[in-house]
Amino acid sequence: xxxWSVHPAQLDRAALASCxxxxxxxxxxxxxxxxGYTRHPQLxxxxxxxxxxxxxxxxxxxxxxxxxxxxxx
Numbered sequence: 356x357x358x359w360s361v362h363p364a365q366l367d368r369a370a371l372a373s374c375x376x377x378x379x380x381x382x383x384x385x386x387x388x389x390x391g392y393t394r395h396p397q398l399x400x401x402x403x404x405x406x407x408x409x410x411x412x413x414x415x416x417x418x419x420x421x422x423x424x425x426x427x428x
Contacts, residue, residue, distance in 0.1 A: 378411070385398065385401055396424050397424045400422070
């Protein structure tokens, strides 16, 4: 799920379209409008905010290690 890991400036047109669709899906999950995808670990940081649907955009660069919601293979 690229929307949480890569700055949009690093993506081409196809990747940006994919991120847009993934973002819409994440919003649907957080709003309770879908039954699937609800346990994805990268949704944890939105759920940790007081108002998850009001938290976009929250992309910012920070120094440090890998967060628990980031899956590295």
